[in-house]
Amino acid sequence: MRRDWFSKALLKWYAQHGRHDLPWKKPLSVYRVWVSEIMLQQTQVSTVIPYFARFMASFPSLESLANAPLDSVLQHWAGLGYYARARNLHKAAKCLVNDFAGIFPKDVTTLSSLPGIGLSTAGAIIAQAYNLRAPILDGNVKRVLCRFHGIKSWPGEKKVHDKLWELAEYHTPKQQAADYTQATMDLGATCCTRTKPSCELCPLQKHCAAFSQQSQAQCPGKKPRKKLPTKQLYMLCAQNQHGELLLQQRPLKGIWAGLWSLPEFTDESAIVPWLNEFLGTSGAKLTALSPILHTFTHYHLTILPRLITIRKKAIKSQSNLSWLNNDALAQRGLPAPIQKLIATIR
Numbered sequence: 001m002r003r004d005w006f007s008k009a010l011l012k013w014y015a016q017h018g019r020h021d022l023p024w025k026k027p028l029s030v031y032r033v034w035v036s037e038i039m040l041q042q043t044q045v046s047t048v049i050p051y052f053a054r055f056m057a058s059f060p061s062l063e064s065l066a067n068a069p070l071d072s073v074l075q076h077w078a079g080l081g082y083y084a085r086a087r088n089l090h091k092a093a094k095c096l097v098n099d100f101a102g103i104f105p106k107d108v109t110t111l112s113s114l115p116g117i118g119l120s121t122a123g124a125i126i127a128q129a130y131n132l133r134a135p136i137l138d139g140n141v142k143r144v145l146c147r148f149h150g151i152k153s154w155p156g157e158k159k160v161h162d163k164l165w166e167l168a169e170y171h172t173p174k175q176q177a178a179d180y181t182q183a184t185m186d187l188g189a190t191c192c193t194r195t196k197p198s199c200e201l202c203p204l205q206k207h208c209a210a211f212s213q214q215s216q217a218q219c220p221g222k223k224p225r226k227k228l229p230t231k232q233l234y235m236l237c238a239q240n241q242h243g244e245l246l247l248q249q250r251p252l253k254g255i256w257a258g259l260w261s262l263p264e265f266t267d268e269s270a271i272v273p274w275l276n277e278f279l280g281t282s283g284a285k286l287t288a289l290s291p292i293l294h295t296f297t298h299y300h301l302t303i304l305p306r307l308i309t310i311r312k313k314a315i316k317s318q319s320n321l322s323w324l325n326n327d328a329l330a331q332r333g334l335p336a337p338i339q340k341l342i343a344t345i346r
């Protein structure tokens with residue numbers, strides 16, 4: 001097999017079957033490609049498209065994003081998950097405006113020094129926005145390369161990861177960088193899918209090791225399994241006589257950093273004294289609502305909601321607490337499980 005067989009086969013397939021109408025390519029700008037690439041980390045194209053449209057309507061330029069309050073950026077991200085992406089996007093926008101005069105670097109090393117931009121993302125941005133040769137290695141590309149070369153190990157292992165970068169580098173052509181990059185991502189997303197790949201439609205089938213050995217399901221190997229621990233938390237749904245709900249902005253570090261959530265407690269008996277201290281209520285009666293289950297990367301969380309209706313009083317001392325009506329709630333960034341919980345009581 002000639003070295004360029006892989007890229008030629010992919011480019012030919014892409015011309016006919018690739019996704020040519022992605023909104024971040026029309027009009028094409030490095031800013032739009034960057035935002036889309038960050039949104040597409042861990043998230044599928046079909047989910048990203050409406051978020052991307054809303055984001056661009058509110059932050060049409062790098063400068064508008066850099067000047068926006070973080071809260072507003074997080075609100076546009078609410079529901080997409082992995083909120084560190086939004087915080088890093090905002091941080092990187094400020095950095096680009098302040099330290100790079102608003103101009104995106106055109107080399108992978110400098111671009112990947114910005115918050116939230118790894119080597120693969122930097123490669124994807126440079127290849128797509130500037131049509132310059134820059135290999136990428138996202139999840140889809142890893143899967144295609146593992147299958148094509150019959151690699152059954154887990155790509156998270158350093159030596160496997162290094163080998164995959166070598167292969168990505170080997171196959172990336174000198175010409176048509178933008179099309180080739182999109183083609184590799186498209187093949188992984190639409191043809192060489194995680195389960196049930198459509199090998200009968202695949203342009204790489206002729207030389208694909210996994211196809212010839214029928215070992216698609218074993219390539220790439222899975223991460224060694226660890227049983228996730230389970231945690232539980234009580235969350236307070238306090239509403240007042242005006243229908244407002246008590247929300248608390250989370251610290252800027254840790255889970256759901258900077259988002260608005262419900263006050264939480266590890267111990268149920270701490271809720272009433274807390275209400276007395278911060279809202280001056282007494283004789284409060286809590287009602288247990290159905291638990292909500294949510295899985296993070298590192299653990300399962302069981303949320304045990306407790307509902308209470310109280311008379312509105314001034315909030316004492318804690319500035320990160322706020323009574324919010326439905327309109328105000330819609331303006332804040334809330335984690336998806338909290339939105340789900342609030343929907344059950346509104």
Ligand code: SF4
Nearest residue numbers: 192197199202205208
């Ligand atoms: S032939 Fe099948 S397993 Fe091989 S790259 Fe194509 S879709 Fe993936």
